[in-house]
Amino acid sequence: MNRLSLALSRVIARVTDSALGPHQTAVIRIGFGLTWLLFLLREFPHRQELYGPDGPWEWDLADQLVTTNDAFTVLLWSDSQIWFEAVYALAVLWSLLLLLGWRTRTMSVLFMVGVLALQNRSVFMGDGGDNVLHLMSIYLVFTRCGQVWSLDARRARRLKEARARGERPRDRVGPALWGVLGLLLILATLAGRTDSDWFIPALLWTVWLGQALWWLVGRRARSGEPRILLDVVANIVHNGALLVIMAEACLIYATAGWYKVQGSRWQDGTAVHYPLQLEYFSPWPALGDLLSASGTMVMLVTYATVAVQVAFPFTLFNRRVKNVLLAFMILEHAVIAVVLGLPFFSLAMIAADAVFLPTSFLRRLGDLAARACGRPVPRGGRARVPGPRSPADAPADGAPAKAPAPAPGGAPGPRT
Amino acid sequence: MDAYDKGSDARQGGAGRGLPDPRPATPAPASPTGDPAPGGSAPGHPADRPPPPYSPRENPDSAPSADPASLTAPPAEPRSGVAALSLRYQIGAAAALALVAVAVCVHLGMTFLHVAPSNTVSKQHRETIENWIYPEFEQNWKLFAPNPLQQNIAVQVRAEVLTADGASRTTGWYDLSAQDGRAIDGNPAPSHTQQNELRRAWDFFVSTHDNDNRPVGHRGALSEAYLRRIMVMRLDRADAAGPGGTLARVQVRSRTTNVPPPDWSDEKISTTPVYRTLPWWSLPDDETRGGIG
Structure with a gap:
C-alpha cells in the first residue's frame, strides 16, 4: 500500500511540478511549424486552386459542406479575395512565428486557426500528412512548447538578466497582442461567426481568458499561491497533451500496422511493390523498379514495415529497442518522402516521431544547430534548459503573461 | 514506512498521506532531463531547506495573504509546484x-x-x-492497408464545344490523370493539386454515387459539382474550346487498370482497362466561360 501511494505521489509530483519533455515538445513545435510553412510556400502558386473562393471546390460548395459538418474555418467568413489572401499570408506568418517560438502559446492558437481554416475549407485536397497536422495543431495549443529553442526562452533569459541588474522591463507587445486578438474574437462571436461545433470556439475563449487570468494573477495576487496554482494547472494540461500526442502517434502506427496484418498483399510479401507502380505515387519510376527488382528484398521490406508498425507502441517500455525502431521509422519515412513523392506527409510523420527522441540526442542536436549558427554553446557544451517557465515571466504562455509580475513584498517571484 | 527504508530519497516525505510532496518541489525528480537546476537560481540545497512558509503541514488553514510575514519577508527560497500550496489550493x-x-x-x-x-x-x-x-478529430490511418491500392485509376474527360460559327463538335478524351502523372514525374515535392485533387475528387464521387452513377444524398450533388468544376478548369487550361469557342457539356469516364504483378511473381492478372463512363453534364452559364481556379 505504501509502495503504491509512494509511486502515485511520485507520479503526481512529476506531472504537476514541471512541464515534461521541454526538448521533445519544442522539436515537435518546430517540426509541425516547419512542415506547414514549407507546404504553404510550396503551394503558394496553387493557393487559389486549392483554397481560393473561385477554385474548383468553390466557396459556395465548401460553405454547404461545412454547414453540415460544423467544422471550424475562418476562411468561410467571407468569400472575398482579400480575405482569402490575408488568411493565407497570416497562416504562413503564424507557422513561421510558431516555429521560432515567439509568444508561443498565442502563436500555437493562431497556427491552429490557420491550419483549420485552410484544411476545413478544402477537405478533399488533403492526405494523411494534412490529417496529422490537423490533429497536432490542436494538441500543441495545450502544451508549453516554447520552453527551449524559442525566442520566448531567450526573452525570459534576458528578462531575468535585466531583473538581476535591478531593471523592471515592461512588456507592451504581449498585452497589445492579447487586446487585438480579443477584440477580433469578440467581434467574430457577436457576428455569429463561431457557430460551428462548440469545441474550437470554446478553446479560443479559454486560452484568451486564461491569459488574462495569468496576467492579472501575476500582477495583483498578494501571495504567490494563485500564480503557483495556475502554473501547476498549466503543467498538468501540458503533460496531459504530451501524453495525448504520444498516444496519437502510437495509434497511427498501431492502426496502420494491425490493418496491414489482415491484408493478403502484406501477407504474401508483395505489398511494397504496388504503391511504387501507381501513377500518383511514382515520381521516380526507375527508382521504384530498382527497389522492387528483387522479390526477396520486397518481401523483407514488406514484413519489416508491418512488424515495426505493430511493435512500435510496445517498444516504448524499453528505451533501447524504442530508439532502434524510431531510427528505422524515421528512415522509412525519409525513403517514402522521396520514393512515393510524399515529402510533406513524411515530414509531418517524422515530426510526430520526434516526440519520442531521447533528450540527450535532442540536446546534442541543439548544440550542433547552435554551432552551425556560429553561436557558442552554453556551459559544458550542453544546451541548457532555461528554468521551466517561471510563473512570473512565463515565456511559453503568450501575450499577457509577459507583464512583469511584482512579487509580494518585493521578493523575487517564485522560481526566478 | 518502507518508503524511508530505502533511504535513497528523503524527498518523498509526503507519500504517506497520498498527497503530492508537500516540500518545495525540487526540479530534479520532476525534470525529464535530469537537469539539476531548471529553476536556474534556486539557492541552497533542497535537503537543507526549512519547510516552506505555506506548507500544509505547518499552516493548513490560514490563507497565505492573512499571514503578515508573507508580505514583509521574502520566502526562504523559491517555491513552486503543488508542494508550495496551501490545502485549499x-x-x-x-x-x-x-x-x-x-x-x-x-x-x-x-x-x-x-x-x-x-x-x-x-x-x-x-x-x-x-x-x-467529429468534426475536428476525424482520422483514418489505414495507410496502404489492409491492402495497398493495386489499380491505376485514370480520370478522363471530353467536351462538347460550341464553336464561334455556331456549330458544335466533340473533343477527344483528355487523360487528366496521365497529365498529373507527368507533372509528378521527377518532381521532388508534388503539389496537392497534382497528387490529391483529381484522385480524391473521384473517390468522393464514387463514394457518393450508386452503380448507376446516381447521386446519393446532398454530398452526391456536391461531389458532382466539384468534379465538373475540376473538369472545366482543366479543359480551360488545355484550351479545349479553341479560339472563340465555349464549352457546352462535359463527359467524364474512369479507366481502371490493374497494376501488373512484379516480374518475379508467377501471378497472372488481366491488365485490360475497365471503363466507367458517366452521363454528359451540361455546364451552368458561369462555368462555360471558365474562370475556375
Missing part, C-alpha cells in the same frame, strides 16, 4: 489533475474506438463516439 490542483486525467482518458478511448474496426463497444456507442470525434 492543493484541492484546486487536484481537481485540475482529475479533470485533465479524465479528459485525456476519454479522448484517447474515443479516438481508439474511432480508428479501431467496428466492434461491440463502438457499435453500441456509435453516436457518442461520433459526437466526440
